[in-house]
Amino acid sequence: MKFAREDNGAETMLRIDGTLDAVSAPEIRPVVDAIVTEERKAVTVDLGNLRLIDSSGVGVIVSLFKRVRAHGGEVKIVGLRDQPKAIFKLLRLDRVFPTP
Amino acid sequence: MKFAREDNGAETMLRIDGTLDAVSAPEIRPVVDAIVTEERKAVTVDLGNLRLIDSSGVGVIVSLFKRVRAHGGEVKIVGLRDQPKAIFKLLRLDRVFPTP
Amino acid sequence: MIRVRVPGTLAYRNLALRVVAAATKMIGNAECEPSPALEELEAQTVSAVGEAFNNIAIHAYKGVAPGEIDVLIESDAERVVVEMTDTGASFDPSTVAVPELDELPENGMGLFIIRSFMDEVTYAAGPPKNVLRLVKRRAPGPEPRLQDGASEAEVTVETGAKRATADDP
Amino acid sequence: MIRVRVPGTLAYRNLALRVVAAATKMIGNAECEPSPALEELEAQTVSAVGEAFNNIAIHAYKGVAPGEIDVLIESDAERVVVEMTDTGASFDPSTVAVPELDELPENGMGLFIIRSFMDEVTYAAGPPKNVLRLVKRRAPGPEPRLQDGASEAEVTVETGAKRATADDP
Ligand SMILES: Nc1ncnc2c1ncn2[C@@H]1O[C@H](COP(=O)(O)OP(=O)(O)O)[C@@H](O)[C@H]1O
Ligand SMILES: Nc1ncnc2c1ncn2[C@@H]1O[C@H](COP(=O)(O)OP(=O)(O)O)[C@@H](O)[C@H]1O
Numbered sequence: 089m090k091f092a093r094e095d096n097g098a099e100t101m102l103r104i105d106g107t108l109d110a111v112s113a114p115e116i117r118p119v120v121d122a123i124v125t126e127e128r129k130a131v132t133v134d135l136g137n138l139r140l141i142d143s144s145g146v147g148v149i150v151s152l153f154k155r156v157r158a159h160g161g162e163v164k165i166v167g168l169r170d171q172p173k174a175i176f177k178l179l180r181l182d183r184v185f186p187t188p
Numbered sequence: 189m190k191f192a193r194e195d196n197g198a199e200t201m202l203r204i205d206g207t208l209d210a211v212s213a214p215e216i217r218p219v220v221d222a223i224v225t226e227e228r229k230a231v232t233v234d235l236g237n238l239r240l241i242d243s244s245g246v247g248v249i250v251s252l253f254k255r256v257r258a259h260g261g262e263v264k265i266v267g268l269r270d271q272p273k274a275i276f277k278l279l280r281l282d283r284v285f286p287t288p
Numbered sequence: 289m290i291r292v293r294v295p296g297t298l299a300y301r302n303l304a305l306r307v308v309a310a311a312t313k314m315i316g317n318a319e320c321e322p323s324p325a326l327e328e329l330e331a332q333t334v335s336a337v338g339e340a341f342n343n344i345a346i347h348a349y350k351g352v353a354p355g356e357i358d359v360l361i362e363s364d365a366e367r368v369v370v371e372m373t374d375t376g377a378s379f380d381p382s383t384v385a386v387p388e389l390d391e392l393p394e395n396g397m398g399l400f401i402i403r404s405f406m407d408e409v410t411y412a413a414g415p416p417k418n419v420l421r422l423v424k425r426r427a428p429g430p431e432p433r434l435q436d437g438a439s440e441a442e443v444t445v446e447t448g449a450k451r452a453t454a455d456d457p
Numbered sequence: 458m459i460r461v462r463v464p465g466t467l468a469y470r471n472l473a474l475r476v477v478a479a480a481t482k483m484i485g486n487a488e489c490e491p492s493p494a495l496e497e498l499e500a501q502t503v504s505a506v507g508e509a510f511n512n513i514a515i516h517a518y519k520g521v522a523p524g525e526i527d528v529l530i531e532s533d534a535e536r537v538v539v540e541m542t543d544t545g546a547s548f549d550p551s552t553v554a555v556p557e558l559d560e561l562p563e564n565g566m567g568l569f570i571i572r573s574f575m576d577e578v579t580y581a582a583g584p585p586k587n588v589l590r591l592v593k594r595r596a597p598g599p600e601p602r603l604q605d606g607a608s609e610a611e612v613t614v615e616t617g618a619k620r621a622t623a624d625d626p
Contacts, residue, residue: 107302109298109301109302109338109342110298110301110342110345110346111298111299111301111302140305140334140338142335142338142339142342142398142401143339143342143395143397143398143401144342144395146397147393147394147395147397148394150392150393150394151394153392154392170327170331171331171334171335174328174331174332174335174405175335175401178401178404178405179389179397179400179401180389180390184392207471209467209470209471209507209511210467210470210511210514210515211467211468211470211471240474240503240507242504242507242508242511242567242570243508243511243564243566243567243570244511244564246566247562247563247564247566248563250561250562250563251563253561254561270496270500271500271503271504274497274500274501274504274574275504275570278570278573278574279558279566279569279570280558280559284561289462289464290461290462290463290464290469290472291460291461291462291463292459292460292461292462292476293458293459293460293461294459294460295458295459295486297486299483299486299487299488300459300483300486302479303459303476303479303480306475306476306479307461307472307475307476310471310472310475311472314468314469317464317466317468317469318468319468356458
């Protein structure tokens with residue numbers, strides 16, 4: 089798993105590449121927590137290069153979503169494909185996240 | 189394994205990508221045989237995207253080399269790296285093949 | 289038949305999943321043609337095995353020196369069968385509730401993913417060994433039976449061959 | 458300890474090698490840092506195991522229904538140990554001549570590659586099982602002892618536990 093965060097005015101882009109699973113989810117937690125603490129309002133998570141996700145990885149992204157929303161912000165997902173797309177669809181998250 | 193042959197006047201470029209091993213060596217044999225039969229004189233084998241080779245793969249390339257040379261031609265290797273490079277070095281083929 | 293056995297810790301998850309992914313692409317001893325159906329089968333099987341691997345490493349081997357996870361894969365033209373064996377704590381899958389997806393849970397989704405993506409899920413509790421058996425059919429299965437998209441496999445619970453000892457849970 | 462067991466046919470070569478490659482990157486249960494030394498160790502170990510796999514599939518299981526190839530890998534801070542077991546025909550590695558590299562051979566290089574890249578090579582002939590044990594040390598080994606670049610491992614030949622049957626070769 090590799091990630092990159094980029095802020096651009098009010099917008100935050102978080103890119104997560106590779107595998108987001110029980111091994112790597114704890115590594116991204118602090119990054120997600122920082123985005124929440126800083127009350128970022130417009131967050132986009134780019135999963136275009138995410139190859140594999142498991143329920144732990146989904147847990148982190150859902151946690152980001154719920155906490156940003158609690159502060160009146162929004163989390164968008166872009167680039168979802170392959171196995172991660174199948175998981176998001178199964179867990180009905182494709183209905184929750186605005187996917188432009 | 190994927191390969192591509194390209195003729196350009198007297199020159200033939202043979203690109204071999206991926207894994208050239210006991211499984212895939214038989215697939216490249218007919219291509220090598222054709223280059224020999226057509227008495228191509230200037231053959232370049234591009235191994236820049238070859239990831240893995242074994243002794244069967246080496247056998248095919250040595251066979252190409254010897255037969256082209258028997259017709260007065262030359263076989264060059266380009267792009268050798270990683271595991272294939274280690275194998276060529278061990279088998280002292282780096283001294284045999286002109287590697288520009 | 290392909291078998292891979294690794295220590296029951298998350299560090300080996302990826303390695304085991306790579307073997308499973310490669311195995312789904314084999315029919316008997318030949319590699320099958322790439323296709324969207326094959327990609328879907330691979331994604332679903334890898335997802336299910338990944339969740340099961342997590343559960344063994346995190347729950348079955350919780351608080352004890354981890355034993356091994358033994359993964360057996362049989363793949364033919366009809367189906368992929370994966371059997372995962374551990375020597376850790378057993379559990380009763382029938383007691384695990386289906387997650388309330390509308391409430392956006394952050395955990396408790398593993399077994400749901402396994403059941404949804406697989407056609408058959410069987411758990412035989414030990415001791416001495418817990419065996420989770422997953423079957424994924426290659427041919428398109430029956431239509432989804434759930435009201436809401438996902439087609440869940442039935443879970444059969446078997447009791448493993450029990451040793452006649454007093455320390456059985 | 459990682460173990461992968463596959464049918465003894467070339468179709469499974471790649472899968473087995475991927476496991477070995479992944480295993481060389483683990484020290485105990487942790488992934489090690491990428492480095493040129495690690496890459497070299499991986500390349501050499503994968504080369505040796507690949508040749509040994511070929512030999513079992515092509516020679517040991519020649520003319521019989523192929524049995525399995527069992528690959529056991531133990532990887533720690535000092536070394537990688539790979540044990541490959543088959544149930545096919547045995548051979549005597551000490552009778553295999555070193556290839557005349559100057560004559561540009563097209564085969565007969567497999568065992569040379571194995572011996573050159575590994576630090577220890579041991580073959581215990583069956584029946585019932587042939588076990589090839591390869592050891593690659595992580596720390597830089599002793600200086601090359603061959604006159605011509607390659608450092609060859611010594612090959613010890615052991616006789617496996619023989620069954621008292623008349624069909625022993
Ligand atoms: N292999 C297992 N061994 C022991 N307990 C398990 C196992 N798998 C699941 N469980 C139990 O079932 C519960 C639900 O599992 P799951 O649906 O995968 O979600 P999660 O692991 O996120 O809790 C776990 O919290 C655990 O108590
Ligand atoms: N695992 C094995 N089982 C039986 N015979 C073997 C085995 N490995 C090697 N041999 C014998 O040793 C010979 C030399 O092997 P090798 O150096 O790998 O070259 P090649 O396989 O190209 O002949 C083989 O031709 C074969 O007769």
